[in-house]
Amino acid sequence: MHINAIPTPAAVVDASALSRNLQSMAARLPGSSLRPHVKAHKCTTLAAQQVAHGHRSFTCATPREVIGMITAGVGDDLLLANSVLDVDRLTEVATAAQSAGVIARVAVDSVETIEAAHRAGVGDVIIDVDVGMPRCGARPDHAGQLADVARQRGLSVSGVMGYEGHLQMVSDRSEAKERVAEAMSLLRAAHDDVGGDIVSTGGTGTHDLHTIGLDHPTGVTDVQAGSYVMVDTQYATLNQGFEQALTIVGTVIAHHGSRYVIDVGLKALGMDHGDPSIDDCKIWFCSDEHTTFTSSERTFHIGERVHVRPAHVDPTIARHEELWIVDNGEVIDRWPIDLRHW
Amino acid sequence: MHINAIPTPAAVVDASALSRNLQSMAARLPGSSLRPHVKAHKCTTLAAQQVAHGHRSFTCATPREVIGMITAGVGDDLLLANSVLDVDRLTEVATAAQSAGVIARVAVDSVETIEAAHRAGVGDVIIDVDVGMPRCGARPDHAGQLADVARQRGLSVSGVMGYEGHLQMVSDRSEAKERVAEAMSLLRAAHDDVGGDIVSTGGTGTHDLHTIGLDHPTGVTDVQAGSYVMVDTQYATLNQGFEQALTIVGTVIAHHGSRYVIDVGLKALGMDHGDPSIDDCKIWFCSDEHTTFTSSERTFHIGERVHVRPAHVDPTIARHEELWIVDNGEVIDRWPIDLRHW
The missing domain is CATH 3.20.20.10 (Alanine racemase)
Structure with a gap:
């Protein structure tokens, strides 16, 4: 896939x-x-x-x-x-x-x-x-x-x-x-x-x-x-030689005027470290099921996939059911996030 | 129960x-x-x-x-x-x-x-x-x-x-x-x-x-x-006549000096509207599995239950598997939160 x-x-x-x-x-x-x-x-x-x-x-x-x-x-x-x-x-x-x-x-x-x-x-x-x-x-x-x-x-x-x-x-x-x-x-x-x-x-x-x-x-x-193992935008600032391996992938579902909307909202993210990031884009705001953003450097079409970098990886992963493991653009495995809750 | x-x-x-x-x-x-x-x-x-x-x-x-x-x-x-x-x-x-x-x-x-x-x-x-x-x-x-x-x-x-x-x-x-x-x-x-x-x-x-x-x-x-149906600390400020029906209940697991720690952390809360509230207490900070707080008005013992009022109810509920329905201190039902994820 x-x-x-x-x-x-x-x-x-x-x-x-x-x-x-x-x-x-x-x-x-x-x-x-x-x-x-x-x-x-x-x-x-x-x-x-x-x-x-x-x-x-x-x-x-x-x-x-x-x-x-x-x-x-x-x-x-x-x-x-x-x-x-x-x-x-x-x-x-x-x-x-x-x-x-x-x-x-x-x-x-x-x-x-x-x-x-x-x-x-x-x-x-x-x-x-x-x-x-x-x-x-x-x-x-x-x-x-x-x-x-x-x-x-x-x-x-x-x-x-x-x-x-x-x-x-x-x-x-x-x-x-x-x-x-x-x-x-x-x-x-x-x-x-x-x-x-x-x-x-x-x-x-x-x-x-x-x-x-x-x-x-x-x-x-x-x-x-x-x-x-994953790093987030906060840990990345320490430049310890680890890579941001996790992104939350969304789809551009709307494009009106200068703004884009993807289907990655705060129910798919840990928000305690603030908004997530998208390369070359300016996050406008996150709501339950959406992130609204603009970009002066990139254009997107409706249906395009966008990688969102979480600000805090631990509570972000805890919101998902599985990890999709991707190598060179192909899904090679799916791992259940099986240790959630208490 | x-x-x-x-x-x-x-x-x-x-x-x-x-x-x-x-x-x-x-x-x-x-x-x-x-x-x-x-x-x-x-x-x-x-x-x-x-x-x-x-x-x-x-x-x-x-x-x-x-x-x-x-x-x-x-x-x-x-x-x-x-x-x-x-x-x-x-x-x-x-x-x-x-x-x-x-x-x-x-x-x-x-x-x-x-x-x-x-x-x-x-x-x-x-x-x-x-x-x-x-x-x-x-x-x-x-x-x-x-x-x-x-x-x-x-x-x-x-x-x-x-x-x-x-x-x-x-x-x-x-x-x-x-x-x-x-x-x-x-x-x-x-x-x-x-x-x-x-x-x-x-x-x-x-x-x-x-x-x-x-x-x-x-x-x-x-x-x-x-x-x-639930209201949160943000909606409560509008005084629309609804009551805060949902709390996240935690247990005091540590008490050192002036601080108390409960087992309700940001993995049990939606944090996009900021920290939750505890009546008569001052929230110090939330971490993944804990909230640290102090109080000049109340004392707590280790093992005591504490009600935490979420700042944003929708993403808080989305972090849990079930709702515990309580009437006069007794659990009368448990409702699965069965519409989570996408």
């Missing part, structure tokens, strides 16, 4: 760009030094590609992501990097992991989340530490106490994680590197109190600022990058 | 508020004077409630919405109020409508969309007219010509539609009323050239500014309001 025969709007992946992104990251952070975050793509087929590139441990944001990965048989060391109180869902995670012989570790940052993991029969937990991003994560000087509580409940404590999300988009890279090291000092201090083999952190924006290995005073064991 | 046992994040509907919204609108625009837009809720069970309140004609934004309504047997006069070039999907619409004995009208605004409808075997079209909102819609003085083209192709032309989306949020209601009348003058002039029984327009924001009946010089036959 030619790309122009795909029903629109459609989440289309350039297979070559995706492949180069996967290879590039696997060269920088090989094997277990990358713990790819599946929240970015929510697709077990893509996660299997990451396994093929040498990564067998994964990060997940929701119970459904963990359970879906286990069901698909992808990865053998899964970290639920979120504070979850839902004992039913955690029980499902623990049961699925046990019957599949897969490690499922669950992040905890409070007595309540430890209690939920304990009641659910979760075997391994990891202490989530606040390293400066104001969200989940225990205070660094509280991490050791939490580890003690977890061990008293009979849980195995695998180590620490701390997401420096506030540093993902710092454009001055030397400043970013310095602040990442400061954040990792906090995480390592917490790790000294907690123990365990794992010190996990990071994202695409900081993946190149970390040192792998606990011999280094601010080193870590693995980086939780996810968006590198 | 008690509301606090619903797994979160969850799209929760207050049954009483929904019922009052449905009754209130049915009293203002009874029967066929309202053509409810299903894009707001994407739920055939809710559409069936609208039928129970006297409305049998509906507006849809996507082929899948039309086909889903026909499959569910809800409504008998469906308007696809969008420019669609996809002949396969239009064929599916036409075939489903024919075999179910339902009227499916398709909006057209160009020779190309007429041609697509013709090739798909669509019986009825309606000319979409630009009444000032820069999106789809033919120029008013071009509408008659398009109707001629459609009739030459053997299509029946049922009338005109023109969405005054640019006037939905005009807060000065006398200014809004005046501008709506101007827009409807354009639509009626187009209708004079087009003919047919239908002059369809409007949304929740302008539903109370229209006159029903073609005897009035700027009157219309029906209003395409949809969001009135």
Whole structure:
């Protein structure tokens, strides 16, 4: 099938760009030094590609992501990097992991989340530490106490994680590197109190600022990058050598005066980083099912396909049912986005 | 099941508020004077409630919405109020409508969309007219010509539609009323050239500014309001007497220092109108799976349920699989959001 025969709007992946992104990251952070975050793509087929590139441990944001990965048989060391109180869902995670012989570790940052993991029969937990991003994560000087509580409940404590999300988009890279090291000092201090083999952190924006290995005073064991597989217009500004592999393809459905309208609207996009982009065009506005735009550089005819670059890839993919994999203009595969919802 | 046992994040509907919204609108625009837009809720069970309140004609934004309504047997006069070039999907619409004995009208605004409808075997079209909102819609003085083209192709032309989306949020209601009348003058002039029984327009924001009946010089036959069933924080500012029936319910999963974190993030929300609201709280920021907030007026405990009011209801609902219907704190039903995607 030619790309122009795909029903629109459609989440289309350039297979070559995706492949180069996967290879590039696997060269920088090989094997277990990358713990790819599946929240970015929510697709077990893509996660299997990451396994093929040498990564067998994964990060997940929701119970459904963990359970879906286990069901698909992808990865053998899964970290639920979120504070979850839902004992039913955690029980499902623990049961699925046990019957599949897969490690499922669950992040905890409070007595309540430890209690939920304990009641659910979760075997391994990891202490989530606040390293400066104001969200989940225990205070660094509280991490050791939490580890003690977890061990008293009979849980195995695998180590620490701390997401420096506030540093993902710092454009001055030397400043970013310095602040990442400061954040990792906090995480390592917490790790000294907690123990365990794992010190996990990071994202695409900081993946190149970390040192792998606990011999280094601010080193870590693995980086939780996810968006590198697709990149979006925001991450592209960091010029990290990854390509924008995902576009939302639409059809020009109307052309009146100077304006064009395509059938890619905000129900097909994540809008929290603002409007998407179209090469050589000026976005006028997005509505539920449409984007209206103008261009002084290009003309389009009704029926023509247009590639829309999302501003934020993770919530964009979460709006679609499948990824259309395209190579040289031909559809070579369709991958279900099978890890959606909670 | 008690509301606090619903797994979160969850799209929760207050049954009483929904019922009052449905009754209130049915009293203002009874029967066929309202053509409810299903894009707001994407739920055939809710559409069936609208039928129970006297409305049998509906507006849809996507082929899948039309086909889903026909499959569910809800409504008998469906308007696809969008420019669609996809002949396969239009064929599916036409075939489903024919075999179910339902009227499916398709909006057209160009020779190309007429041609697509013709090739798909669509019986009825309606000319979409630009009444000032820069999106789809033919120029008013071009509408008659398009109707001629459609009739030459053997299509029946049922009338005109023109969405005054640019006037939905005009807060000065006398200014809004005046501008709506101007827009409807354009639509009626187009209708004079087009003919047919239908002059369809409007949304929740302008539903109370229209006159029903073609005897009035700027009157219309029906209003395409949809969001009135749920309302969001933006529509609530218009004080039209509808209640915010939908909240996204989350669980407090972390409490560190002055900040609380709930498991309702931007993957559970439409973010194009900005951050959601929580009563008596200050939203700090939303991330993929979390909202971080503070409050000087309330305290929360870990595990407590929190109601989040979305800023834009339509794209919020489109992120969920089902609506949880709650009455006096008890879940009384679960309705699949079965009209999602395209």
